[in-house]
Amino acid sequence: MPDSAETVIVDDGSDDVERILVVTAHPDDVDFGAAGSVAVWTSRGIEVSYCIATDGDAGGSDHSITRAEMAAIRREEQLLAARAVGVTDVTFLGFPDGRVTPSLELRAAISRVIRIVRPGRVVTQSPDRNWARIYASHPDHLATGEAAACAVYPDARNPFAFPELLEEGLEPHTVPELWLMTTERSNRVVDATDVYERKLAALKSHASQVGDGEHLDELLRGWMGGTALAAGLPEGRLAEAFHVVNTA
Ligand SMILES: [Zn+2]
Numbered sequence: 001m002p003d004s005a006e007t008v009i010v011d012d013g014s015d016d017v018e019r020i021l022v023v024t025a026h027p028d029d030v031d032f033g034a035a036g037s038v039a040v041w042t043s044r045g046i047e048v049s050y051c052i053a054t055d056g057d058a059g060g061s062d063h064s065i066t067r068a069e070m071a072a073i074r075r076e077e078q079l080l081a082a083r084a085v086g087v088t089d090v091t092f093l094g095f096p097d098g099r100v101t102p103s104l105e106l107r108a109a110i111s112r113v114i115r116i117v118r119p120g121r122v123v124t125q126s127p128d129r130n131w132a133r134i135y136a137s138h139p140d141h142l143a144t145g146e147a148a149a150c151a152v153y154p155d156a157r158n159p160f161a162f163p164e165l166l167e168e169g170l171e172p173h174t175v176p177e178l179w180l181m182t183t184e185r186s187n188r189v190v191d192a193t194d195v196y197e198r199k200l201a202a203l204k205s206h207a208s209q210v211g212d213g214e215h216l217d218e219l220l221r222g223w224m225g226g227t228a229l230a231a232g233l234p235e236g237r238l239a240e241a242f243h244v245v246n247t248a
Contacts, residue, residue: 008231010239012037012190013177014044017120021049021175023110023148024125025100025140027056027078028206033136033181034123035085036192036199036224036240042086043195049089050082051113053106053144058097060208071097073208081205085198089117100139102127102146108162110151115170123179124148126243136182145180152178153247176248186241189231192224193238 020041024030030038030050038048055071056078062070075092082090093109100106114122127145129137155161157174166172179188192199200220204213224238231239 008187008189008241010189010191010231010233012040012044013121013179013188013244014041014046017041017046019047019049019117019119020121020123021051021114021117021119022123023051023053023113023144023151025053025138025144026059026097027052027074028059028081028203028209029125029141030123031081031085031199031202031206033125034240034242035081035202036195036238037123037190037242038087039085039195039198039202040190040192047089048085048087049091049113049117049119050078050087051091051093051110051117052078053093053095053100053109053147054097054140055092055094056097056209062208070208074206077206077208081202084202084205085195098140100143102143102150106144106147107150107155108165110148111155111162112165112168112170114151114156114175115165115173118173119175121177121179122148122152122175123181123242126180126183128183130182130184132184133182141182149178174248176246178245178247179242180245181240181242183241183243186243188242188244189227189233189239190242191228191233191237191239193228193236196220196224196238
């Protein structure tokens with residue numbers, strides 16, 4: 001028996017949240033997956049923070065610069081991209097690119113940021129491999145998504161998890177909803193048509209990865225237009241999709 005089709009809601013979920021934390025593996029991940037939604041949220045006065053597990057130091061194919069130089073470039077690019085969609089609070093956790101595992105160390109690091117930011121929503125990468133879009137399922141993405149899910153439930157809310165956080169004065173915090181990017185099946189779609197140019201600008205900020213970004217417009221319009229149409233939006237609308245999980 002096939003799974004019953006889940007209802008897809010078109011709603012950016014701005015009404016019930018004041019702060020949102022996005023947790024991803026690499027600089028540029030949030031911009032491919034969710035920067036349109038981020039721009040919608042910040043334009044409605046919601047504070048959005050980023051937490052990025054690595055500095056993206058294994059990215060690109062340029063052998064003429066050191067990996068430390070690449071890390072510095074990619075951090076700068078991500079700060080620029082964040083500003084393009086209204087985000088100034090960006091935390092880099094400094095785990096090595098290409099070697100991320102859903103370790104207790106990463107769970108603790110994400111839990112620390114959750115307890116500092118105290119978001120009403122965490123957006124992260126799906127911990128499940130999407131066989132239809134294998135490039136979205138980089139092992140670092142799966143590991144970061146898994147660690148973020150563990151941080152949302154149970155670590156950040158459990159006073160006995162990572163007692164060092166409590167010693168730092170960071171009280172437990174319950175995140176009531178988790179939004180997963182790049183899932184095979186989504187139940188939520190955000191119409192980002194009106195902020196599309198800001199998403200494009202955010203992605204173009206990652207020059208070390210996307211070059212002059214000439215191909216991005218066509219790529220994004222294809223993806224986001226398809227997502228919008230699949231959700232029943234009219235031709236010409238551009239959207240991002242998520243799987244929203246109730247974690248209250
Ligand atoms: Zn990535």
